Structure formats: structure tokens, C-alpha cells
Amino acid sequence: MHAYRLDLVTAGTGDVRGDDLVRPEHATLAGLARVLPVELPGLTVRLVDADTAARGVAALVAELRAPVDPEHPEVALRRDRRWVAGYEQVTVDAEGEPGVLREAGRYLITGGLGGIGVTLAEDFARRARAKLVLLARSGLPERDGWDEHLAVHGGADRAGRAIAAIRRMEAAGAEVLVLAADVTDPDDLRRVREAAISRFGGLDGIVHAAGLPGGGMAEIKERAEAERVLAPKLAGTLALAQVFGDLPLDFVALCSSITAVIGGFGQVDYCAANSFLDAWARSGVGFRAPVVSQNWGGWAEVGMAVETNAPAAFRAAGRDTVTSPVDHPVLTTRVAGPEGTVLHGLVSAATHWLLDEHRIGGVPVVPGTAHLESVRAAVTAALPAPGPDAAVELRDVVFLEPFSVPDGTVAQYRVELTPAEDGVDFTVASLAAGQLRTHVRGAAGWTTEPAPPAGTPAVAGRRVDDDASFGRGRTSMLTFGPRWAALAEHHLAEGEELARVEAPAAALGDLPSWGLHPALLDVATAFGRGQGSGTYLPLSYGRIVVRGSLPAAFHSHLRHRPSATEEVVAADLSLRDTEGRELVAISDFVLRKVDQGAVTGGLADTPAVAEAAPAPVTEDIRPVDGAEAFRRSLTAGLGAQVVITTRTVADIRRRSARVTTDSLEAETDTPVAAATGAGGGSAAPATELEKTIAQVWRDGLGVTEVGVDDDFFALGGNSLVAVQLIAAMRKATGVRLPMRSLFETPTVAGLAARIEELRADQPADEPAAPAAIPAIPRLPRA
16 A cells, blocks of 8 residues: 655644634644545645744744654644644533523524534523524424424424424523524624614624534545535634624634544544634634634534434435425425425314314224325326326325324325336325324326226116115224215126215315315225125225316226135226216225224324433433533633543544544445244245245245245234335236235245236236346334
8 A cells, every 4th residue: 555645734723822823714624634544545644834934934844854743743833843732631610600601691502403502502591591592594483383393293303302492491481582594694694683682682692503514535525515514614603703793792602523623534524614613712813702612522312413314424415405385185385306206284183174084993094095196196296297198197006004193183294206217106104293104105107098988887786775885894993074975876796886976065165176086086996895794994006097087976887806815805996977988997906804903003192202211321422411511611711622522532532543444444234134033834935936935035024934835924924014025026026916916825835826827917028037036125023
């Protein structure tokens, strides 16, 4: 390996004499000096702050000709002397009286809705009943929408945590003003100053906690991303000094990071930004107040590391999105970005009849047909139609769990669209009390397949007048409101059934707002009673083609598919208007027999707030200790830069130095957890097809062995795993297995026979080509 040396020379970044730190912006070079050596093997970096006096030139030349001192690669030259920085470990006594905070003092906190900013604000509120100006880039929802936000998001997101914290501050006697502003924009900050003076009469101190996490190796760092990280620390500090520098403040605290002291792999921009804060504080300029830069170690529970999912060193840049309104009863907002589109809206039984009038065991539940309509509307809003006669097509729609919204609660209804080769993949999800749950999955797009000829459907069977087919038997656990009283006629024949659906008075006013009216479509698809006994709920739809909206009256022609078991029943349906034109075509609609108690048991449960677990042992700073250390460090007179950590700087530097490009390359992938079980002891797979299916089962179920006659459900399978395995088997075998296959033939041998049948039915010019077995994520069994 070749050895390289990079010498970085500055003038005015060291404060040896107390008056010589005049270029704090050049201290950003420390980001290179402290990070590049761990990212680029063989590179040594020396940072020299030169003396601008005449004799300093000779000293600089001598320094650059000398070998690099590995123990002190950063030096400041003053006359004939070399100076190196060090850190002295100190213990700070408890805060004396008077403390740093004034009673009812007025404080501006930038980054005031972030974890550390909120933590300090709460401490100011409890201890001093402070008057607080909390500054953030995007602010918070209007106060009259806080309850609704908490109902949907709980305290899981940044805004929810901030709302709950502000309410605690105000309960403690504080006054809180939340403002949205760009801390790098002096004009924005002047408006903040005016608002603070108007509301509180002035300010007594500033905490600059705004910042963005860095991430990514310097070698591939994008300039725009680095500037994004540098901006709140550099431009933000300069703008604060420009706007508030004339005020006689008690203190200005700059929230820096231990990263500025020790560097760290992937942190060149973040190290540089915080090194500027340290240098600015030591320079003693900009404010009529003591300025202290606090190099914080990691905080437990709050802070950037907690609020960002990806590791800081490899965090992706933010992505632009476009938000627009949607005119739909359920979906009200569309958010489009480069990775997909999300359409969402808030739903509750109090505001949406589709919940209030559709209940399972008394609990409001979104009908499955409402999911179909919402996905249809999402496709229409997000994907341009290829032509005027194109129809929306939904494929492989699978219901995973009921979407319940108990009385008195609110949920966000979400349709998430992700680009796929032939349209989009979609999920229907709920967000309530901060918990995101997935309810439906499938694929969607447009089709230009021509409509079948018009024709009025008819069946040679008897008319059923007792209305026992809907709301009882197959759907007996459900209760319906007046919009579901839509079954006008029902004819029952061998293998097929026909219904005439007419919108009741309660539903007539809704029709213009819906494409597929959920109540009418529910009646039109679930009226059948000619097959199976017991209670059934929808499991999946193979294919749905939507050519038009449902009118006030139409026919539904149901044709049963043969089934080898009563566990599932399947049918095809055609919905036609009174002129015989097809409105909706449904293929392979599958319902699964369910146990009523198993379905209704957890519907009324609101997302639980987990019991507080014992605090884990951690080397990070607990919020309560961080707030205490903040106040102590300001009153102890320790100087303009203070490192606040739970370990010594030397220890942190030693640990950080272990993470290098070489060490990361030497790491092996974490081994996959061992399979958790074995098969049922039946014969081993014999044919190549059986071996392929068994391999998919082993990967998905996490079992070591799968016999040809082992039952999928006995091995721990469930509906969600079934969806994954069917998709994987389709790819592995090149055969489009129906979603109901695992319920009808839940063994390797049965599925192999079924696949052979489907292959035999394929046209000769469309041979099945088995693909490599894909890796699929292992899912919970319960």
C-alpha cells in the first residue's frame, strides 16, 4: 500500500494568544484532517496553523519538511514554538445560585423541535417557567389540529413528540411560541426577533441547536449534500450574530458535537461544521454575550442518531416531494416523490359512513370493497391513462388484516404506490397512534383490453326472496347500516347466481363522489350463498377490471369456481348496467372461512402504548443529565469550548479510530439466523419441481426440512406468509399460481401437481421458464 501525506495550512484558526483566532471559517479544514485518514488507507493528514508574522514563514517551512508527528498531527506555530491542543478532564460542581437561567427568562432555541432542543426547553420550563421561542424549519400544525395529529401519529414522529412536550412545558408554567424559519436567512431571523420582542419584550439567551446529520465518505461526497450539512452551523451562526448580536444576552450556547474533536468515518461535513462552531466560540466575536460551544457526546433517547433511521455515515440525502389535493371521500392528499406516490386521508366512524355502517363484532371496520375503490382512485390520480377507453386494472389483491378504527379514534388511511414493470405495486396501510400497519397488498395499472359485448345476464334458477344470503351466514358477524340495504333481487342456480343491486335512498346522494360505491360493491360481491357454509371473509382478488362507475341500479352475475375444500370458496363476477354494458369484471375472488372469535378479538384494541421498560445501561447522555450538564457548563467558567461526554476524549478517540475503511471491508455479513424448526417427517421432495417448492417454503417459513406431504399451516404458515410464498413460487416456477392455491392444496406435493396442471394448460408458444429461486424475507408465524 502506498503512503501519502496531505498538509493543510491555515492562518488564524488557532487561539494560542487569545487574539489570534480571526478566521473561524477556516477551521472547517479540521473536517478533512480528522476524517480523511480513517477513510483513505495510507493517507496521513497534517493540519498546521501558521504564524503570519515574518518569522513565521521559516517556521512553517521547517514544519512541513519535518516528518508528521503521529501523536500530534495538528499544530499551531507561533514564532519559534509549536503548540498543540489538549483536553483536560474536569468535574463540575452542582449549579450554584443564582443559576444560569432567570426566573421567567426569555430564551430562543433554534432546532427547538428536535430532541436536544425540546429537552433543554422542557428543563427551562420546569426550572424557570421560561418564555420560550422554539425555532424550526417547518414548525408545527396549527394548534387546533394538535389533537388530531396525536390521534393519528401518537408521539412517534417529531411533531408528535414536540406537541406533547410543549403541552408539558405550558403545564409547568412556561409560555411557548413556535415559529417556522430558516436559521440561515437573516430576513427570517429578523421576523423572529420582532415576534419575540412583541410577545415577550426581548431575549435573555440563545441556544443554537439547529443542525442536520452528516454522512457519506468524503471521496463520494456530493457538494450540495455537504453544503446542506454545513449551512445551519455556519450560515446559521453568522445570521444569528447579524440579527441578535447587538442584544445584551446572558449567554449564547452553540450545540456542537464530539465529532468535531475526534472526527469519525463518514463524518467529514459534520466534523467540519461543528469545528466552525468551536472556533467561532473561541474567537469571542459576534455577540454582546459569553459564547460557549458545547461538544456533546451521543444522547440517549433523543438527538440526531435516534431520529434518523439509517446510520449517520451512510444516510441518504432528503428527496423532493410534491404535495397536491385529491377530491375523494377517503383520499384527500397526494404526495409524489421519485420513489413512489402516497395518497392519504383521515378516517373515523364519526366522519365516514363506510366505517360507521360496517362493523365486525360492533367495531367499525373499513369494508374490503372500500380498499378496492381507494386503490382505483389512487391509480386514477397518480397514473396517466394510456387512452380514453383504458380501464383501471387491479391484480393479486390480498387482504392481510382488517382495517379497524374503533369508535372515538382517528386513523390515517394510506395508499402507497411503488413503480413496477407493469404499473405499480400498492399497499393499503393505516397510521394510528404512531403505528403503521399494512392491510392490503397488490398490483395495479391500466389495461386497454376491449370490453366484452353488451348483454343482459340471466340464470336459470329460482328467485330467493328471504334475503338470507347477505348479512347472515357467510357474513353473519357483520352488521350493516342503511346503505347496505341494496339487494333488490337474488336468483340462485347451479354454479351461478344473479343479483340486482339498487342503491337505497341513503346511498343515492353518495354516488357522484364514488367510482365503486363501497356498500353497493360489497353487496354485489358478497351476496352469493350457493357454495360453502359458515363465516367467510375476503382473502384475495385475482384480477379486477374497472370500466365505469357503479350506477344506482345494476346486475351482478356470480359464477362459482370448483373448490376442493370448504376452507376457501372462489368465484368470478361480472357487474353490468341495466343496458348490459360491463362495468366491473372480477376474476378469482376468494373468500376464506374464518373463526368469528379470532377475527373480532383484537379489533377494538387501540394501538397500545408500551409499558416503560427499564432504562438500558448506556454510555450515552441521558436527557435529564444532559440538561443538568448544560446549565453546569455555563456557570462553571470553563471557557469558550466544553466537551460534555460520559467518557474521556482519549477513550472516545481510541474507539473511533477502530472504524476505518479497512475495518469495514474486513467485516463479514451478519449470518442469517438459523432455521427455527423442522418439517413433519413426510417423504423428501423427489422431483426438481418439488425441490424448488420446498426450497421456497424453507426460506419463507424458516424450517430446516420440508416433506412433500407436510401441511403449510402446520409448519407455522399464515395468510401473510402465504402471500409471500405464492409470489416467490410464481417467480421460481414461472407459473402464475392462484392466491387460493395454498389453502386448497397446502402441501408441496399438491402444489407440484397443481403447477403441472397449469403448465399443461399453457399455450405451446408460452413455455414456462423456471427462474432462480428468489430470497424472500422471513415473516412472523403468528
